[in-house]
Amino acid sequence: MNFQAMRGLLLVLMITMYGAGAHAAQYAALVMDARTGKVLHSENADTRLHPASLTKMMTLYLVFTEIRAGRMTAETKVTISRHAASQPPSKLGLKTGQEIELKYLIRAAAVKSANDAASALAEAVSGSEEAFARRMTSTAQAMGMSSTTFKNPHGLTSSGHLSTARDMALLGRRLFYDFPEYYNLFSRRSTNAKVKTVYNTNRRLLDAYSGADGIKTGYTRAAGFNLVSSAKRGQERVIVSVFGGTSTAARNAKVAELMDLGFRKMPSYAQTNKPGRLRLNAPSKALVASNTNAQPSIARRAGALRTSGRPKARPLARPSTEDAVLLATAVDQALQAVGTKAATDPVLPVEDIVAERSPAAFAIVLPRPRPSDLPVPKTITVVKEPEAPKVARAVQESGKFIVELGGQHTRGDAERLLLTTALQEMEALEGSQRHLAPAGSKGWYKAQFVGLSAQAAETACARLAARQTACEVVQGG
Known part of the structure; x- marks a missing residue:
């Protein structure tokens, strides 16, 4: 038997063995018309399951609330604690005592699903x-996420940390x-997170499905492969929530199938039903009292999201706010400087253009029609996309870099993961040695390939990331 045939046989054998021993998480799904909140399809949608990193949607929601309320800004400096720095991958690689702006933590949590960034945001x-x-839990209850209890900001498996496909679609x-x-943020394929450029964990679906623009992936062994995704076609938008996928590819295929189903079903009633007014359930006094740290408007808009008719678009005429004045000023400056040509970057906000007197990155983004059950925000604070900092490249010291695979594993699982990965990327990992590093708790290990140069480690990790294998490059001693 030649070498290639033996390699293929070993790979199939190890994948089969690993798959047979893996825990099969329970499947659940829900498809929702984002405009009305109407459920178009559900299966086990109210079964309480592990949400994994879908949790970070609520973490980010509360951080955005703080910024809008003026209690924090995108430039707020956050000092990283030992606890935050010690979180397992996926992570940004933050160090104890390091100071980093809030905007970079937001990007790392939203795009890379970094656990250390999520912990740092929570502590901040x-x-x-x-x-x-x-x-998080009190805010979820106020939103109508009645089956959700949060125990941490990142979604790593914890007793009692549970949600449902329905609740995550609502979120x-x-x-x-x-x-x-x-x-x-949720549709960026990559972004600058100061420490390094991070890549979207959902980029395969974003690239493969027409109209997909978010939102959040999640994976742990207890949860399986989870995803809350949204896509728009014309005036229609669908939100799909899936728990318990068996692999990234299988999950993405199922989500695409469910989004197709949603788009097929929406026109059948959206064109025939007349718009209606949604009645929100009044929040209990106990609920309002328990949510004293949250933004005041959360209590006012408490109650379950229910079905409403297709909402009318908000009028775009007669601007009367300060934002409208800023918008008009920026448009005038842009047209004077570059004629009628405007740049197409939707990230840089109008406020930054006015402040910098630079129209080069200006783009007009019309507001979306909002369902009648969701209040219009009074102010808008936007995380500015900064210029990429000049970061000194690591010294290319041969043999002193490590490719660390994501997660913590038992010894047997870690050994199987190392062998499977080595067979998949034999060329990229050539010259490295497989290593099990203790992961804090007794009996748990990190799977590592040691003895690589900086360039070889970065190349190997990039190729593994393309296979949806979580990894990061760390410098050894």
Whole structure:
């Protein structure tokens, strides 16, 4: 038997063995018309399951709330605690005592799903993960996410940390309508997070499905492969929530199938039903009292999201706010400087253009029609896309870099993961040695390839990331 045939046989054998021993997470799904909140399809949608990193949608929701309320800004400096820095991958690679602006933590949590960034955000807002988790849960209850309890800001498996496909679809809808100015974060294929450029964990679906523009992936062994995704075609937008996928590819295929189903079903009633007014359930006094740390408007808009008719678009005429004045000023400057040609970058906000007197990155983005059950935000604060900092490249010291695969594993699982990965990327990992590093808790390990140059490690990790294998490059001793 030649070498290639033996390699293929070993790969198939190891994948089969690994798959047979893996825990099969329960499947659940829900398809929602984002405009009305109407459920178009559901399966096990109210079964409480592990949400994994879908949790970070609520973490980001609360951070956006703090910025809008003026208690934080995109430039707020956050000092990284030992606890935040110690979180397992996926992570940004933050160091204890390091100071980093809030905007970079937001990007790392939204795009890379970095656990250390999520912990740092929680501590910056509430002082501790425990306090932040209590606020997450009370906010979820106020939104109508009645089956959700949060125990941490990142979604790593924890007793009692549970949600449902229905609740996560509701949360995805709130993110889209309550904070439209930040929603572009979830469709970026990559972004500058200061420490390094990070790549979107959902970029395969974003590239493959027409109209897909978010929102959040999640994976742990207990949860399986989870995803809350949104896509727009014409005036229609669908939100799909899937729990318990068996692999990235299988999950993405199922989400695409469900989004197709949603788009097929929406016109059948959206064109025949007349718009209606949604009645929100009044929040209980106990609920309002328990949510004293949250933005005041959350209590006012409490109650479950229910079905409403297709909403009318907000009028675009007769601007009377300060934002409208800024917009008109920026348009005038842009037209004077470059004629009628405007740049197409939707990230840089109008406020930054006016402040910098530079129209080069200006683009007009019309507001979305909002369902009648969601309040119009009074102010808009946008995370500015900064210029990429000049970062000194690591010294190319041969043999002193490590490719660390994501997650913590038992010894047997870590050994199988190392062998499978080595067979998949034999050329990229040539010259490295497989290594098991203790992961803190007794009996748990990190899977590593040691003894690589900086360039070889970066190349190997990039190729593994293209296979949807979580990894990061760390410098050895």
